[in-house]
Amino acid sequence: MTAKAKILLVDDDLDFLEMHKAVLAKHGYEVITATSGREGLERVRTDLPDVIILDLMMEKHDAGFSFSRQIKMDPLFKKIPILMVTSVAEATGYHFTLQEDGYWMKTDDFLDKPVRPDVLLERVALLLKKKTGEAS
Amino acid sequence: MNRPGEILVVDDELGIREGCKRALVRGGYAVDLAEDGAVGLEKVQQKQYDLILMDLMMPGIGGLDLIKKVHDLDPEIIIVVITGYATIETAVEATKRGAYDYLPKPFAPETLMVLVKRGLEKRELRLEAQRLHDEREQRLLELAGEKSRLRTIIGCMADGVLVANLEHQLVLWNAAAVKMLRLSGVDEPGRPLASYGKTESISEALKDILASKDSGLAILSKEIRLEDPELVLMAQLAPVRDEGGTLLGAVTVLRDITQLKEIDKIKSQFVSMVAHELRAPLAAIEGWLDVVLSGAAEDDEAKKAAWLERAKERAHSLLALVNDLLVINKIEAGKVALKMESVQVADIIRKIVEFLKPEADRKALTFVDTMPAALPTVQADVQDMEKLFTNLISNAIKYNVDKGTVTLEASVDAQYVVFRVKDTGLGMAPEQLPRIFDDFFRVDDKRTSKISGTGLGLTIAKKIVDSHFGRIEVQSAIDKGSAFSIYLPYQKRTK
Numbered sequence: 001m002t003a004k005a006k007i008l009l010v011d012d013d014l015d016f017l018e019m020h021k022a023v024l025a026k027h028g029y030e031v032i033t034a035t036s037g038r039e040g041l042e043r044v045r046t047d048l049p050d051v052i053i054l055d056l057m058m059e060k061h062d063a064g065f066s067f068s069r070q071i072k073m074d075p076l077f078k079k080i081p082i083l084m085v086t087s088v089a090e091a092t093g094y095h096f097t098l099q100e101d102g103y104w105m106k107t108d109d110f111l112d113k114p115v116r117p118d119v120l121l122e123r124v125a126l127l128l129k130k131k132t133g134e135a136s
Numbered sequence: 137m138n139r140p141g142e143i144l145v146v147d148d149e150l151g152i153r154e155g156c157k158r159a160l161v162r163g164g165y166a167v168d169l170a171e172d173g174a175v176g177l178e179k180v181q182q183k184q185y186d187l188i189l190m191d192l193m194m195p196g197i198g199g200l201d202l203i204k205k206v207h208d209l210d211p212e213i214i215i216v217v218i219t220g221y222a223t224i225e226t227a228v229e230a231t232k233r234g235a236y237d238y239l240p241k242p243f244a245p246e247t248l249m250v251l252v253k254r255g256l257e258k259r260e261l262r263l264e265a266q267r268l269h270d271e272r273e274q275r276l277l278e279l280a281g282e283k284s285r286l287r288t289i290i291g292c293m294a295d296g297v298l299v300a301n302l303e304h305q306l307v308l309w310n311a312a313a314v315k316m317l318r319l320s321g322v323d324e325p326g327r328p329l330a331s332y333g334k335t336e337s338i339s340e341a342l343k344d345i346l347a348s349k350d351s352g353l354a355i356l357s358k359e360i361r362l363e364d365p366e367l368v369l370m371a372q373l374a375p376v377r378d379e380g381g382t383l384l385g386a387v388t389v390l391r392d393i394t395q396l397k398e399i400d401k402i403k404s405q406f407v408s409m410v411a412h413e414l415r416a417p418l419a420a421i422e423g424w425l426d427v428v429l430s431g432a433a434e435d436d437e438a439k440k441a442a443w444l445e446r447a448k449e450r451a452h453s454l455l456a457l458v459n460d461l462l463v464i465n466k467i468e469a470g471k472v473a474l475k476m477e478s479v480q481v482a483d484i485i486r487k488i489v490e491f492l493k494p495e496a497d498r499k500a501l502t503f504v505d506t507m508p509a510a511l512p513t514v515q516a517d518v519q520d521m522e523k524l525f526t527n528l529i530s531n532a533i534k535y536n537v538d539k540g541t542v543t544l545e546a547s548v549d550a551q552y553v554v555f556r557v558k559d560t561g562l563g564m565a566p567e568q569l570p571r572i573f574d575d576f577f578r579v580d581d582k583r584t585s586k587i588s589g590t591g592l593g594l595t596i597a598k599k600i601v602d603s604h605f606g607r608i609e610v611q612s613a614i615d616k617g618s619a620f621s622i623y624l625p626y627q628k629r630t631k
Contacts, residue, residue: 019426114422117426117432
């Protein structure tokens with residue numbers, strides 16, 4: 001099933017969008033893209049992806065957060081795993097955490113940009129496995 | 137000081153005068169003579185005597201009167217009264233009025249000499265006492281002067297100074313300290329420091345520094361934050377000791393570091409912003425290289441080349457960003473002394489248009505140049521003008537629509553030559569306009585996502601215009617385009 005899983009990439013930086021697409025497509029994933037949070041939400045509704053890879057800072061500084069909050073609050077979509085990627089780093093003062101009670105991190109995983117291709121593939125595979133595990 | 141030995145004899149009897157003189161000169165004293173009170177007084181006025189021998193019974197000014205008049209001139213002068221048998225009472229009266237002693241007639245020279253010697257010793261003591269008294273007065277005056285000098289000096293200091301004793305009582309302060317700490321009632325010194333205002337943080341530090349009884353020199357530094365209005369003070373406390381090393385109190389020096397703190401904050405905000413702006417393209421470059429190295433392109437050389445080309449583009453934009461940062465840094469540090477010369481800015485603009493033509497041709501843009509031929513020259517730095525109009529015209533190209541127009545206009549008013557760069561491009565919303573000269577601000581939306589830029593072009597433009605005492609204005613409407621007006625001051629030619 002992993003071979004045909006559908007991945008949604010949401011990022012306003014076209015370079016990251018395309019490099020992640022290249023890596024994932026080569027490994028047999030079906031990749032759809034969006035360059036803003038708003039477009040991303042539309043894609044979630046129309047294409048129902050298996051995993052979302054989401055950039056934190058887009059048109060607004062916290063566009064990624066509000067996007068993920070909306071997904072996680074929607075009963076139809078909250079099971080879709082979200083992998084947050086960002087290049088903001090600690091310099092901005094944002095505190096990233098994967099804890100359940102962490103208000104900011106309503107995502108399932110978190111990686112610093114740039115994400116190495118092997119790491120990206122590994123994490124996506126993990127999230128898909130987790131999702132199918134929960135579903136069955 | 138010489139030992140006292142100047143003696144005046146005032147007597148109307150020649151015999152007494154001469155007799156006294158003989159005996160006294162033999163004894164080593166300098167002697168003057170006067171035959172009555174008036175002459176005697178005159179001599180005292182002209183010369184300082186140590187001792188006066190005077191007859192009480194004289195024609196003219198009597199002895200009692202003379203005593204008073206002489207003492208008015210020199211209160212320390214020794215007066216010995218010579219008196220006849222019947223006038224002992226008068227002699228006693230004379231001593232009451234200030235005479236040192238009396239000598240009844242007739243007297244033996246030896247008695248005279250003993251009395252004179254004693255009198256002169258007394259004179260010496262009196263003079264010494266006077267000298268010591270004068271010296272002390274002088275010292276007190278100097279001390280008072282020293283204290284007021286010290287006050288004047290610390291009063292002029294921009295740093296606040298507070299001195300407290302072991303009991304934490306305020307003993308010395310200056311106006312700056314009063315202002316910084318907003319102290320009240322300092323015209324009554326000597327009360328505990330805390331009674332003058334909010335000085336808890338200083339009192340605390342004072343306790344610490346006064347507790348360190350060891351004689352080693354200790355300095356305590358502490359940052360103090362005051363609210364309303366917000367003030368950050370650097371307080372440095374040091375113990376004050378006497379020559380023997382005994383602790384007397386502590387001096388606190390206060391420096392207002394509010395502005396330094398503010399600059400520090402702005403600096404770290406800027407560094408963090410720059411770090412983010414540098415990190416994004418670097419991450420993209422590394423990402424593309426990772427993708428190529430991971431073998432994702434397999435044997436597709438064209439794909440590989442395309443990806444490397446993307447990495448190169450980001451590297452190129454990163455370089456442009458670093459260059460822009462260096463330009464800003466140079467302008468702000470004032471490192472580049474502007475090379476001001478008379479410049480025909482329209483010529484520079486036309487040169488830039490020529491240079492950027494290939495870029496404009498790719499979008500099939502039309503340039504419209506309506507700048508009049510005879511514009512006044514302005515005093516400007518050529519390189520700066522090139523950078524300024526390159527940024528503006530390049531923006532007019534980048535943010536234009538295909539087959540759009542870039543219009544270059546110029547006009548002259550009383551003070552300025554005004555250059556206008558107009559495009560028919562994307563335009564900006566009113567709420568974006570106030571921010572367009574901010575560092576790294578870019579109008580970031582779907583329409584601009586494919587346009588590359590450092591976000592520093594207009595920052596640089598504004599800094600250049602400011603350094604030329606001009607101003608920059610912008611008019612813009614979404615989907616209609618933007619117009620940037622540059623006002624550069626010129627000097628009217630005096631004919």
